[in-house]
Amino acid sequence: MPTDFSNNIKIVLVGTTHPGNIGATARAMKTMGLRQLVLVNPKIYPDADATARASGADDILAEAIIHQSFTEAITDCHFVFGTSTRERSIPWPLFTPSQSAEKIAELVDKDSMVAIVFGRESSGLANEELELCNAMIQIHTDPDFSSLNIASAVQIISYEIREKLLQVVPANEESSAGTPLASVDQIQQLYEHLQQCLVDIDYFDPDKPRRLMRRLKRVINRSQIDINEYNIVRGILSAAQKAADKKKD
């Protein structure tokens, strides 16, 4: 377990409205030893409120990276956690903060890059953003008042990460053998390849998409394929396309 787990974990804030929350997030992260803050389309930033609420974590703000698109922000990541306080009907794998920290410990052990993504204060993450997440962290709040501040959510999850990752656990055989996971970028290419293949074998009509691709993405997301497996699946898709193609010649 690397003691400096901060190299492998980034906190991504998407479309944050209040700059004070960005500052408070930086402070929350730094107290727990996290350093990589990524901002996607913040409404107002930089801002004096952000600096004031960072309260000594200005270095985290100064090093923060700003992106215009969410996809860009996570392109180098191997595993992406979304966060939510609501029960969502979409069946993503759900983790408690504590379970997510265990998962993150495994991922960091394999030197994977992990993103933990926090949506807009009012509306959370959009569906197309959720689809890029491998799993959701759900913080259980009082059902009558689930209005958890975004920096407080960051604080809870960062706290759990610190608790779990500093308990030094020997790397187990499986994980130390670990082949790196396919990156988000590769998974994106896999989706596109899969869709084209399904068209080529006459299984899928892109004009009547229904929910097919979303369902398949979910299956792929859950399986967390590594780079070798990624190459095998790409090879299978190409073989199916070739077989279908020859037929049409």
Place this chain on the structure above:
Amino acid sequence: MPTDFSNNIKIVLVGTTHPGNIGATARAMKTMGLRQLVLVNPKIYPDADATARASGADDILAEAIIHQSFTEAITDCHFVFGTSTRERSIPWPLFTPSQSAEKIAELVDKDSMVAIVFGRESSGLANEELELCNAMIQIHTDPDFSSLNIASAVQIISYEIREKLLQVVPANEESSAGTPLASVDQIQQLYEHLQQCLVDIDYFDPDKPRRLMRRLKRVINRSQIDINEYNIVRGILSAAQKAADKKKD
């Protein structure tokens, strides 16, 4: 275990300087189902900043009790936790937030009244206040930056209390989606179908199996597909076979 543990737990803020922190504390408490806020000699209160940061937890502020002395504030309590992010040399029993939540679960179970006390932003609790505490909760922060916001400390401890006292188990994928997983038998059929399909599309030679099928089985296993997803994947395999087959006709 009473489900409404909030009757037995109070959060006591001593000498708080910034009214915004009082509001943020009210919000943090309410998200986790705590309701009893006690203020000892707040510097500035009530204040618009407190109300703004409470963000819907104004009822907690409205019901908050203000005392002039710390002793008064805890006079009806059976067990008093102080809080700190620093190692203190004073020989108080030290609890992590998680351990304190277990202790609090026991105390609430006996219908004892518990206070959790947070000191001044700058200087914490004074020695004569510490002496009235039965134990300390210590939140482990990065040794280089232990400046945990007071409402964030309340959030972490309230979160641990909620987790332990409600023994929250996450709704997992299956139960939220409600679709049963594919059976072992079905997965076995899927393996066989996949293997035949890979032969049909000329990807796989069963005489030179290497480790291909074992690897693919591992991927499928990890993804834990449900019955709907199983049917989709079987459909895709059949379409690929059909496409390859027509070619051979």
